[in-house]
Amino acid sequence: MKNILIYVAMQSEAQPIIEALDLTITSLLPKALPMQTFAGKKDKHHYLLVTSGKSTLYGVDNVGTEPAAVGLQAALQLFDADLVINAGTAGGWQTKGAKIAQVYLGKSPIRYHDHRIPIPTFEAYGRGSYPCMDTSELARKLNLTQGFISTSNSLDFNQDCDRLMQENNADCKEMECAALAWVCHLYQKPFLPVKAITDFVDGKHPTAEQFQQNLNRTCEALKNAVIKLLAII
Ligand code: SAH
DSSP states (O other): EEEEEEEEEHHHHHHHHHHHHTTTEEEEEEEEEOOOOEEEEEEEEEEEEOOOOBBTTTBBBBHHHHHHHHHHHHHHHHHOEEEEEEEEEEEEEEGGGGGGTOOEEEEEEEEEESOOOSSSSHHHHHHHHOOOOOOHHHHHHHHHHHEEEEEOOOOSSSSHHHHHHHHHHHSSESSHHHHHHHHHHHHHHOOOEEEEEEEETTOSSSSHHHHHHHHHHHHHHEEEEEEEEHHHO
């Protein structure tokens, strides 16, 4: 029996997983926080799924690094997780062979591509490089790809982001993973990132358009992969 914490930024990404695991909404976190928690026990494990919740100011999901770090930190105060899974969507690269709805397991290090601090002693700190668990065995067993994940707080990217994503050897571009990896590093929790591709970073169409079009299908693939992972963990 393990305590498994699943962090999912957006409600639409989380919903299929919540349903598959029969989780029920709970209000465990401090009232000031917008994150939502869903708890349950199924088969071998206890689960706490945390989403970043909605912004009361802007009416959209609290995507990005700050809510992810605060939400995970708060959740770890009340749930002694044996494992933290980050399930979410990401952009991928057609030129690297990515397909829409393809699922990647993270590979260390998890890095940022928008924390540029061009002072020699701060450069590596800005880039991050936080560990995740070795996913090679899980990837082999479930026939999933392993990939490097690169995080920023932008859905689009500029030339500097592009250069750093290349330096990071990025396979998955998203907006939470490095922040969650940092919290797991602080709390010494094993961290397992699972990312499904909603859009192509090197595609012809705008990211937001691809994202909306592919979201449902990709979240279904993400849920299937998470359920299979949970069965063999
Ligand atoms: N256009 C979306 C906004 C979602 S923001 C909407 O209207 O709902 C993007 C979310 O999906 C973030 O949580 C991020 O982790 C993930 N994501 C998917 N594709 C991405 C990409 N190409 N770049 C950055 N984040 C991406």
